[in-house]
Amino acid sequence: MSNLSETPPTELAALRVALRGQYAIQRELGRGGMGIVLLARDERLDRAVALKVLPPALAEAGETRERFLREARMAAQLSHPNIVPVYRADELGGYAFFAMGFVEGESLGDRIRDRGSLPAAEVVRVLREVAWALAYAHARGIVHRDVKPDNILLERASNRAIVTDFGIARADFNPALTQDGYVLGTIHYMSPEQASGDVLDGRSDLYALGCIGFYALSGRLPFEGASPQAILVAHATKEPPTLRSIAPDVPAALAAVIDRCLRKRPDDRFATGEELADALAKALEHIEHDVRDAGGKDTLNSDDAMAVWRRAAELQAEAAARLETRMRANDTRALAAPHETAADHGAGTESATPTDAYRLRDVEAAAIEAGISQRFVALALDELRAKPSGQALTPSLSPRRERLTTRLLGTAQRTLSVSRTFRAPARTVLQSLGRTLQGSPWSLALRDTLGGHPLDGGVLVFDLPAMSDSNYKWTYTRYGVYVPQVRVSLSATPGDPRSCEVTMTIDLRRGLMANIASWLAVSSASSVGGGVVGLAVGKKMLALAGAALVGPMLGGAIVLGGVAIASVAPIYRWGLRKAEDELSTALAAVDVTMRAFDIFGETPPPPPLPRSQNPPLIVP
Known part of the structure; x- marks a missing residue:
């Protein structure tokens, strides 16, 4: 751009x-x-x-x-x-x-260049929507003539594919009379009849769409060449490679659809965009069927369904809280989150009534009907899939224990998030995140991604390292609030594609029971220790002053235990503030890395380890 x-x-x-x-x-x-x-x-x-x-x-x-x-x-x-x-x-x-x-978003070309080959289901969705658009135009006698990834826009709020530049690129198809950049951006998707200068119809656009599918699924184009003329000749005369010969992991049913789009003779391709869209839908059904046969599941039991709804609502509430914080911090400019709507997946809601088994699409539909964004439903489902079989989605507490925990720790807060806005495109920020957080001294280990690629709203899940030296950066997060993982997400700043916001989040529920257990142990030890001392002293005092002093001594032990319990809440909240500082420091380090890379072209070296106060041990 x-x-x-x-x-x-x-x-x-x-x-x-x-x-x-x-x-x-x-x-x-x-x-x-x-x-x-x-x-x-x-x-x-x-x-x-x-x-x-x-x-x-x-x-x-x-x-x-x-x-x-x-x-x-x-x-x-x-x-x-x-x-x-x-x-x-x-x-x-x-x-x-x-x-x-x-259109607020990015082009399909940008997405492929940033992420490489895309998941089959995502490619099918984009190709189907473009095929519908082309079918509509072809029915009105309009042929696009320049279908390519950069002319397919992906709306950020809805992820909808939108075709642009209809009819505009027809101005000149003669490579000798156009600028090289324009030719190179077009010839890779030209149909044989277009490359030969023949009369075109809608099937020429479907050939171009097949080239796009080939590129999106494999990361390669059907034809490459040293010159524009060589590529044009290849489109006109050579048979393209089959998609699975380049990308063997592409499902066979989908590859067959793409290969048919690339037939040399227009009569051998799909006749209309609707026919192509139907073939893509059937290919997607084959993909889903193969996933089920491989051990996947397309239904959830009632407990898992409830957990997905609850977790999706929590994720959305956290996002809303971050937005409210931004709005209050920027009172001179009101920020509004993009309105997210669910795409019509053709799923009815007749099965949304709780049963013992819920179809995944009905779980999604019910959440969306309740006002929960589809993005957070997808994240919750990915969390569920990432859990070992039989393990709950989140470490939930009973209502009674939840109230007791809130009273003991002095807060109902169950997540901690820190955000920072970077004045750089999301792709640049993501690269700096990887360089900084996985390097010394932060040493985070990437465990998984949830909800897709991080540039598409997915979440990076990192494991925190164990303490190894005095330069350890996660003391309060790992051992103060007992959280073993941190999650990182990127989101574009509304209205400004040249900046993005990074949010680091920790799930405090993972460490609730550990905190409670440790503080109960401390208070019990204080009470028992005080009791033992009280009994020992009381035994001697009994001989001198009688039984009247024993009660006060034992009461003092109980008070000592009570003081230990009362100190839990302020110390826990202090630990939360320290953990928040650690997250903020990590994001600041990402910013430093990015600025240093812009200036020097390399990542700054990690800070030296502190010197030991003891002289080095010399081994002869």
């Missing part, structure tokens, strides 16, 4: 003057062979829009400018939930432009 500074100041100033009173330009989003894309605010309707502006050099050609506007107006006729809406196509002050909906 480009930034605003890449647009020449004089060009930007002239564009601002031309659009004054209608659009307020904020920053550049990107640029390609047929236009510059800018984030702007529609001043009349007060909404964010993406403006695509024809570069002045191309706008000088009247034919090119008219074709740009004509095809923009054609795209504006499309109204589909998986197609970016075009609001306006016009010409002001000599600038040809069109305004379209701004």
